[in-house]
Amino acid sequence: MNKTLINIILYIIIISTMIILIFPIAWMILTAFKTTDEIFKIPPTFLPKNFNLDAFIYVINSDMPVFFFNSIVIAFFTSVIAIFIGGLASYGISRAKHWTTNSILMFFLASMAFPVPLLMITIYKILNLINGLDTYWAVIIGHTLLTLPIVIWLMKGFIDDLPIEVEESAYIDGASIIDIIYKIVFPMTKPGVIASAIYVFVTSWNEFIFGLSFTTSTDMRPLPAGINLVFLQEFQYQWPEMMAIATVATIPILLLFLFLQKYFIQGVTAGAVKN
Numbered sequence: 001m002n003k004t005l006i007n008i009i010l011y012i013i014i015i016s017t018m019i020i021l022i023f024p025i026a027w028m029i030l031t032a033f034k035t036t037d038e039i040f041k042i043p044p045t046f047l048p049k050n051f052n053l054d055a056f057i058y059v060i061n062s063d064m065p066v067f068f069f070n071s072i073v074i075a076f077f078t079s080v081i082a083i084f085i086g087g088l089a090s091y092g093i094s095r096a097k098h099w100t101t102n103s104i105l106m107f108f109l110a111s112m113a114f115p116v117p118l119l120m121i122t123i124y125k126i127l128n129l130i131n132g133l134d135t136y137w138a139v140i141i142g143h144t145l146l147t148l149p150i151v152i153w154l155m156k157g158f159i160d161d162l163p164i165e166v167e168e169s170a171y172i173d174g175a176s177i178i179d180i181i182y183k184i185v186f187p188m189t190k191p192g193v194i195a196s197a198i199y200v201f202v203t204s205w206n207e208f209i210f211g212l213s214f215t216t217s218t219d220m221r222p223l224p225a226g227i228n229l230v231f232l233q234e235f236q237y238q239w240p241e242m243m244a245i246a247t248v249a250t251i252p253i254l255l256l257f258l259f260l261q262k263y264f265i266q267g268v269t270a271g272a273v274k275n
Contacts, residue, residue: 032243039239055240063218064245067226073136074222075204078143082200083193086151091181094159108149120213134216142210147200158192159185194260202253223249
């Protein structure tokens with residue numbers, strides 16, 4: 001009886017937690033199908049009286065597809081570059097037995113405490129000197145620098161536990177350092193690589209300040225900055241349209257976790273045990 005009671009309490013807690021987490025998402029999706037009058041109606045209604053697709057049609061016909069495409073390009077290249085640089089850096093830190101190794105790691109850890117506006121101002125000045133503003137690469141560089149410390153820490157935890165004998169055997173057989181890293185180390189740390197890539201992609205997809213500050217033209221703005229400039233104007237709040245684009249914006253992240261959740265869970269749990 002005690003075990004049954006404990007199980008019932010646990011199920012109640014789990015179901016209650018799921019309802020609390022899912023409710024805002026459900027409210028966002030249902031709000032996208034409402035009219036503006038129904039949104040401001042008192043008392044509010046949870047389900048729309050008549051499902052209205054005007055908000056989605058408006059989003060499709062606006063500049064949102066351009067913003068959506070820009071965010072995909074920026075997040076993809078940010079993930080590739082951050083994994084490439086972070087993987088090489090974490091391998092070097094893990095395999096180099098030197099007294100400066102801990103200092104370098106602490107530097108990366110301390111860099112995460114830097115105020116983002118301070119980092120943004122420095123990068124902005126450099127990009128302005130080389131005429132690099134209002135380009136994809138301006139935002140990609142900012143997002144890469146923002147996520148690189150986490151990638152290095154995550155990847156190092158996996159590389160530390162790789163048997164160095166495998167690398168030594170490959171080196172004896174004539175493999176170069178590049179071959180060892182990309183044909184042996186990276187495949188053996190696949191969960192860590194995928195977990196890091198998901199983290200970088202999601203962070204870049206949701207990042208707002210760099211995208212707003214480093215781009216000025218509509219053709220270059222990522223999704224968060226585009227939503228802010230199109231929908232959040234003085235004395236005007238287009239809630240159905242904002243909820244519609246927010247619903248559409250969650251689809252890439254949802255698909256990413258759906259197809260890669262096995263590797264992501266392996267990466268997170270393995271990283272937790274290693275560290």
